[in-house]
């Protein structure tokens with residue numbers, strides 16, 4: 468059975484939508500960030516600090532390969548930077564249906580205002596960082612996705628309804 472994979476920027480709601488989808492479809496959900504933290508016994512900021520971003524990206528690829536060897540039918544929520552590697556985009560394609568949760572930079576900024584868990588958004592001028600990174604990444608997300616969904620001003624339930632409708636699952 469195909470997996471359903473959620474991609475998108477930090478704060479786009481991949482984890483919330485993934486949890487809700489897994490309840491609605493009664494399927495197992497995995498979150499690549501959480502699985503990497505569990506496998507390597509480190510939180511993401513610690514991985515970035517001690518090993519660097521490049522090493523984290525290799526861990527993401529390794530985890531996707533592991534998923535590909537396992538059984539399908541899962542809901543897979545991914546880290547925001549994961550589709551930026553071409554290898555990973557190819558693995559995502561093989562894994563199943565890729566759904567991009569589009570979000571505006573202003574929405575990300577308000578959702579992640581006090582967040583300290585995303586190493587790439589720490590320090591000064593967070594809003595600028597979000598805007599710049601999102602602008603750079605948006606075309607890549609679009610190209611990696613089978614389906615793209617606008618999520619601004621939608622509830623998690625509304626987003627999940629739309630996902631189910633677009634992939635043709637009867638609710």
Ligand code: S3P
Nearest residue numbers: 476477478500546547548585586
């Ligand atoms: C990252 C997004 C994060 C996490 C890491 C790097 C990124 O995941 O993988 O901090 O490069 O966009 P979320 O998208 O779940 O926040």
